[in-house]
Amino acid sequence: MAVVRRDILRDDAARAAYIHGVRLLKHEPSSLTTGSFGIPGPSRPVYTYDLFVIWHVLAMNTAVPPGGDAGVRNAAHRGPVFLPWHRVLLRWLEAHLQRVLDDPAFGLPYWNWAADGSPAGPGGVANPAASPLWRNTPDGFGGQGAPVRGGAFAFRAADPTSFRVRIAANSSGALRQVTERGLVRRFGQSAPFGSPRLPRTADVASCFDPKADPSVTDYDRDPFDVSSHGLRNRLEGFVGPGLHNQVHLWVGGDMAPASSPNDPVFFVHHCNVDRIWEGWMRRNGRRYAPDMTAPDSLLGHRIDDPLVSPFAPADKPDTPRGVLDSTAVNSYDVLP
Amino acid sequence: MAPDTSDAAQPAFLATYLAGLPRPEHGHPGPARSVREADVDGHRIVIATSYEITVDGRPLDVHIGLSNDGSAHCHGLPAYQLPSLVDLVRVLVHTFPDEFPPPTTGHDDEAGPDTDHDTHDHAHHDHTAHDHTAHDHSEPDGGR
Numbered sequence: 001m002a003v004v005r006r007d008i009l010r011d012d013a014a015r016a017a018y019i020h021g022v023r024l025l026k027h028e029p030s031s032l033t034t035g036s037f038g039i040p041g042p043s044r045p046v047y048t049y050d051l052f053v054i055w056h057v058l059a060m061n062t063a064v065p066p067g068g069d070a071g072v073r074n075a076a077h078r079g080p081v082f083l084p085w086h087r088v089l090l091r092w093l094e095a096h097l098q099r100v101l102d103d104p105a106f107g108l109p110y111w112n113w114a115a116d117g118s119p120a121g122p123g124g125v126a127n128p129a130a131s132p133l134w135r136n137t138p139d140g141f142g143g144q145g146a147p148v149r150g151g152a153f154a155f156r157a158a159d160p161t162s163f164r165v166r167i168a169a170n171s172s173g174a175l176r177q178v179t180e181r182g183l184v185r186r187f188g189q190s191a192p193f194g195s196p197r198l199p200r201t202a203d204v205a206s207c208f209d210p211k212a213d214p215s216v217t218d219y220d221r222d223p224f225d226v227s228s229h230g231l232r233n234r235l236e237g238f239v240g241p242g243l244h245n246q247v248h249l250w251v252g253g254d255m256a257p258a259s260s261p262n263d264p265v266f267f268v269h270h271c272n273v274d275r276i277w278e279g280w281m282r283r284n285g286r287r288y289a290p291d292m293t294a295p296d297s298l299l300g301h302r303i304d305d306p307l308v309s310p311f312a313p314a315d316k317p318d319t320p321r322g323v324l325d326s327t328a329v330n331s332y333d334v335l336p
Numbered sequence: 337m338a339p340d341t342s343d344a345a346q347p348a349f350l351a352t353y354l355a356g357l358p359r360p361e362h363g364h365p366g367p368a369r370s371v372r373e374a375d376v377d378g379h380r381i382v383i384a385t386s387y388e389i390t391v392d393g394r395p396l397d398v399h400i401g402l403s404n405d406g407s408a409h410c411h412g413l414p415a416y417q418l419p420s421l422v423d424l425v426r427v428l429v430h431t432f433p434d435e436f437p438p439p440t441t442g443h444d445d446e447a448g449p450d451t452d453h454d455t456h457d458h459a460h461h462d463h464t465a466h467d468h469t470a471h472d473h474s475e476p477d478g479g480r
């Protein structure tokens with residue numbers, strides 16, 4: 001039975017369960033150590049939650065096609081697989097959360113950031129830092145800080161059960177160990193360091209409005225990169241109002257580097273990105289581009305190419321086509 | 337007890353898969369290079385750009401890519417695509433302060449990570465407020 005993904009701003013139980021599950025995964029040994037992943041420094045255990053940080057960093061350093069330039073397109077970003085690859089990542093995290101929570105009905109909550117980015121009423125001013133998401137209570141995410149000092153992910157140097165960043169990416173995007181530091185968030189920095197605002201409801205609506213941009217009825221368009229027209233690049237945020245990218249920039253701190261899954265807000269953010277994609281498919285059909293007639297230069301981004309993800313059995317890899325319809329596994333309480 | 341690497345529900349399965357992925361190459365000796373290609377009227381355009389970037393006199397060893405619209409990006413900052421390479425390097429220095437030691441003293445104070453800094457004074461970058469490795473003692477991670 002498909003689990004239901006709910007709004008973290010409105011569902012206290014879903015938020016509390018997510019936080020509890022993240023803390024369990026953050027302390028569950030994955031069976032391997034940092035050396036197994038080629039991370040320099042002394043060998044330290046790698047915990048299940050941190051596997052998702054490693055996965056994101058490795059995928060975005062993986063050039064597709066092999067031998068290409070990961071800065072043009074990679075296995076996770078800057079091209080058509082952005083949405084399918086992150087959908088797979090979320091599905092794996094959700095499965096591990098279900099396991100540690102011993103709750104097969106648990107659905108990953110989503111953060112409808114446009115609600116926090118929009119003024120409450122006409123003439124009002126949005127105040128995203130005041131969102132209930134960032135409450136400093138044990139069932140809140142805590143607000144900004146270097147390190148974050150409130151909420152469930154607060155850093156307390158003397159308390160080894162408090163939230164820590166252990167593996168991060170450096171300025172080259174390479175994995176490295178960090179010792180004994182907490183999570184960092186820097187809300188609303190000005191350009192070029194960040195973004196002073198979150199996307200608004202009208203920005204999300206632009207994904208569904210061909211009157212504003214006729215290309216949004218297409219999933220993606222040639223040249224299938226950061227200059228493309230179409231839904232994918234508008235939602236990823238390299239064209240249009242910024243959307244996905246802008247949320248990373250507004251939160252700042254650990255949400256800026258390649259290791260952005262270090263901040264638990266990453267997954268509820270991407271769950272909302274996935275929800276917007278699902279809302280687009282409800283209107284436009286489960287369509288994807290490019291298909292398999294696209295040249296080898298787009299290998300890794302075509303509809304039947306394998307995604308950088310584990311799968312079993314090995315002869316049935318995850319592909320963009322394979323994840324276009326995941327309604328048998330999960331659904332959203334409300335689609336935009 | 338050997339971890340179960342065949343059960344996809346167990347963390348060892350994902351861990352083993354990730355440990356087997358090819359390791360990305362980092363470190364690009366020599367000046368960074370970006371190659372842009374385009375076609376027009378049946379002709380092939382290739383623009384190779386080399387640039388040398390230093391911060392405090394030290395070469396910046398980072399792969400920066402230029403897109404065809406002239407904007408710049410780098411692996412270290414996936415959600416950023418900036419019209420100015422200067423701004424991109426400013427963001428790198430600001431985001432990874434521990435990789436750019438202060439040029440004057442060469443040594444940071446012993447401030448821990450509890451150096452919060454709620455006024456966002458980015459024009460006057462306060463190194464200690466962001467430095468997370470100044471106290472990088474080699475203790476095992478406390479999160480067991």
Ligand SMILES: [Cu+2]
Pocket residue numbers: 244248260270
């Ligand atoms: Cu993201």
